[in-house]
Amino acid sequence: MRTLSGAANDSMIEARNLSMVYPDGTEALRDLNLVIHRGASCSIIGPSGCGKTTLLFILAGLLKPTKGQVLLDAREIVSPTRGVALILQDYGLFPWKTVYENVALGLKLQGVRKRERRAIVMSLLKELGLSEFANHYPKQLSGGMQQRVGFARALALKPEILLMDEPLSSLDALTRETLQNFLLALWKNNGMTMVLVTHSIEEAVFLGREIIVLSRRPGHVVKIVENFNAGDENYRSKEAFFAKCREVRMSIEHGAI
Amino acid sequence: MPRGKDEHRTWSYIIAGLLLLIVWHLASLILDSPALPAPLTVFYALIDRMRTDLYLHLLISALRVIYGIALAGSLAVPLGLSTYNNRFDRIIAPIVYLLYPIPHIVFLPLIILLFGIGDLSKIILIAIIVFFQILVTTRDEARNISSNYIFSMLSLGATPMDIYRHVILPACLPAILTAMRISVGTAIAVLFFVESFATQRGLGYLIMYSWSMMDYPALYASIVAMALLGFSLYLILECVERKLCAWVYL
Numbered sequence: 001m002r003t004l005s006g007a008a009n010d011s012m013i014e015a016r017n018l019s020m021v022y023p024d025g026t027e028a029l030r031d032l033n034l035v036i037h038r039g040a041s042c043s044i045i046g047p048s049g050c051g052k053t054t055l056l057f058i059l060a061g062l063l064k065p066t067k068g069q070v071l072l073d074a075r076e077i078v079s080p081t082r083g084v085a086l087i088l089q090d091y092g093l094f095p096w097k098t099v100y101e102n103v104a105l106g107l108k109l110q111g112v113r114k115r116e117r118r119a120i121v122m123s124l125l126k127e128l129g130l131s132e133f134a135n136h137y138p139k140q141l142s143g144g145m146q147q148r149v150g151f152a153r154a155l156a157l158k159p160e161i162l163l164m165d166e167p168l169s170s171l172d173a174l175t176r177e178t179l180q181n182f183l184l185a186l187w188k189n190n191g192m193t194m195v196l197v198t199h200s201i202e203e204a205v206f207l208g209r210e211i212i213v214l215s216r217r218p219g220h221v222v223k224i225v226e227n228f229n230a231g232d233e234n235y236r237s238k239e240a241f242f243a244k245c246r247e248v249r250m251s252i253e254h255g256a257i
Numbered sequence: 258m259p260r261g262k263d264e265h266r267t268w269s270y271i272i273a274g275l276l277l278l279i280v281w282h283l284a285s286l287i288l289d290s291p292a293l294p295a296p297l298t299v300f301y302a303l304i305d306r307m308r309t310d311l312y313l314h315l316l317i318s319a320l321r322v323i324y325g326i327a328l329a330g331s332l333a334v335p336l337g338l339s340t341y342n343n344r345f346d347r348i349i350a351p352i353v354y355l356l357y358p359i360p361h362i363v364f365l366p367l368i369i370l371l372f373g374i375g376d377l378s379k380i381i382l383i384a385i386i387v388f389f390q391i392l393v394t395t396r397d398e399a400r401n402i403s404s405n406y407i408f409s410m411l412s413l414g415a416t417p418m419d420i421y422r423h424v425i426l427p428a429c430l431p432a433i434l435t436a437m438r439i440s441v442g443t444a445i446a447v448l449f450f451v452e453s454f455a456t457q458r459g460l461g462y463l464i465m466y467s468w469s470m471m472d473y474p475a476l477y478a479s480i481v482a483m484a485l486l487g488f489s490l491y492l493i494l495e496c497v498e499r500k501l502c503a504w505v506y507l
Contacts, residue, residue: 086412096427106413
C-alpha cells in the first residue's frame with residue numbers, strides 16, 4: 001500500500017532545516033523541511049530559480065548544505081550513496097561512451113564483474129527497447145532515446161530512490177508523454193521512491209502523489225498538495241487532473257508573492 | 258561512417274599534391290637556375306640518396322621528433338588534466354601563462370650547458386616547445402568540462418581516479434591529439450634548427466651540408482624527406498585521433 005500518512009518510522013528521506021548559501025552569496029534555500037516516505041512519488045515544483053536543483057543535489061549527497069541535515073533511513077547523508085540514483089536533464093550521458101558503456105559504467109565503478117555486468121545491462125536495454133542501439137553513441141540517438149539510456153544507467157544500480165532533475169524538459173510533447181507513462185509504470189511496478197523536480201505543472205500533477213511547492217528564492221516549502229489520483233495513465237484527460245493543476249498553479253503563485 | 262567522405266579526402270590530397278608539383282615544375286622552368294631543380298630531378302636524387310645514406314638521416318630525425326613529442330606529451334597531458342582540480346590549477350596556470358609567450362628557443366644555451374650537445378639536448382629542446390602547446394590546450398579543455406558530467410559520475414559512486422579516467426581524459430583527448438598534430442609542424446621546425454649545428458646526422462645536417470656543397474638536388478631531396486616526415490607524422494596522429502575519438506566524427 002502506498003499511503004501518504006505513514007507512521008513516523010516510515011519516512012525514508014527527511015530534510016531538516018536545510019539552508020544553503022553559495023560562496024557568491026546567493027541564498028538558495030532557507031530552513032527547508034521535508035519528509036519523503038518509502039515508495040512515494042513526489043514532485044517538487046516552484047518558480048524558476050527557487051533552489052529546486054540545489055535541493056535535489058543536497059538530497060543526492062552531492063552538495064553540503066550550509067545548515068541543517070538530510071537523513072536517509074535515519075542516517076545522515078554526507079556523500080552519494082548507492083541506493084540513491086540521480087538523473088539529470090542534459091549532459092548526463094557521456095558522449096565518448098557507447099550506450100552499453102554508459103549503462104554499464106555505474107556497475108563497473110561498483111566493481112561488478114564483467115559477465116554479471118553484461119547480463120544486467122543487456123536485460124535492462126532490452127526492457128527499455130534499446131537493445132539494437134547498444135553500440136551506438138548517444139549523439140546517434142534521438143533525445144527521447146538518450147533520456148531512456150539515462151534512466152537505464154540509473155536503474156542498473158537497482159536504486160531505492162530515483163532523484164530526477166527535469167529529466168524530460170528538453171523533449172517534444174509526445175516523447176515526453178511516452179516517457180511520463182514509462183516513469184509511472186516504473187514507479188508502480190518496482191516499488192521505487194521517486195522524487196521529480198520539474199517546472200511543468202502538468203508533469204508534477206501527472207507523476208506526483210505529493211506535490212511539494214517551493215517558494216521563490218530562498219526556497220522553502222510553501223505547501224504540500226496531496227494528489228491521490230496520480231498513478232493512472234488516463235489521469236491526464238480527467239477533470240480532476242485539471243482541477244489539481246489549477247490548485248498547484250495557485251499555490252505556486254501564492255508562494256511567488 | 259560514409260566511405261564517400263574518406264575517398265573524397267584522399268582525392269583532394271592527391272590533387273593538392275599534383276598542383277604543388279606542377280607549380281614547382283613551372284617555377285623551375287621559369288627560373289632556369291641550378292638553385293631550383295625540377296621535381297623529377299629531385300625525385301631521382303631522393304631515390305638515389307635513399308639507397309646510400311638518406312634513410313639513416315631520416316630515421317635519426319624521425320626518432321628525435323618522435324621522442325621529443327612523446328616526452329612533451331607524457332609530461333604536458335597529466336599536468337594539463339590535473340588542472341581540472343582548482344588547487345592544481347592555481348599553481349600551474351600562472352606559471353604556464355608566464356612562460357608560454359616566451360620564445361622557448363632561447364633556452365638553447367641553458368639546455369646545452371645542462372645536457373651537452375648530443376641527442377638528449379636536441380630532444381629536450383623540441384620537447385620544451387611542444388610541451389607548452391599541448392599543456393595550454395589540455396588545460397583549456399580540462400577547465401571547460403561541464404560539472405553535470407562530474408555530478409553524474411559522483412552519483413554513480415565514482416572516486417577522483419574514476420573521474421579522471423572516465424570523464425576528464427576522454428573529454429580532453431580530441432583536443433590533446435589535435436594539439437599534438439599541430440605541434441608536429443613546430444617540432445620539425447625546431448628539429449631543423451637543432452640539427453643545423455653540432456651534429457653530422459639528421460636531415461637538418463644534410464640540408465645544411467648539401468647547401469654548403471652546392472649540391473642542390475641533394476638539398477631538395479633532404480627538404481622533401483623532411484616534408485614527408487612531417488606529413489606522415491601528421492597523418493599517423495590523425496588516424497590515431499579518428500580511432501580513439503570515433504565519437505567526435507559521427
